[in-house]
Amino acid sequence: MHTSTSGLAAALVLTLAMAGCSKERTAEADTGTSKAVVTTEAPESVVPDEQLQQQAQQAATATSTPVDGTGAVATTTATPPAPAPK
Numbered sequence: 001m002h003t004s005t006s007g008l009a010a011a012l013v014l015t016l017a018m019a020g021c022s023k024e025r026t027a028e029a030d031t032g033t034s035k036a037v038v039t040t041e042a043p044e045s046v047v048p049d050e051q052l053q054q055q056a057q058q059a060a061t062a063t064s065t066p067v068d069g070t071g072a073v074a075t076t077t078a079t080p081p082a083p084a085p086k
Contacts (some may be wrong), residue, residue, distance in 0.1 A: 025049070029056035034064035 026039045027049070036059035040047050 001071040012047035025052060029053070029060040031060045031064040034060045057077065068085040 022039050023043070024039055025044070025047075026037060028035065028037050036056045038052055038056040038059060040052060
């Protein structure tokens with residue numbers, strides 16, 4: 001999960017950076033156990049500050065999930081797990 005979220009954030013930043021803008025903007029987020037910094041050179045009209053901050057928060061949250069799986073985990077499973085056999 002860490003790799004896919006971080007990869008998504010990196011791809012977003014890279015894509016937006018290639019838009020041809022020159023002013024770099026940065027957003028930071030700190031969850032207490034993890035920090036994330038997201039930067040872009042895209043203008044605010046393309047990536048609003050709120051979206052940039054949201055991406056930083058999502059990246060920090062994703063990397064702060066404990067490795068042992070005790071933290072909150074986002075899932076994309078469409079069907080609920082089967083009940084345990086009796």
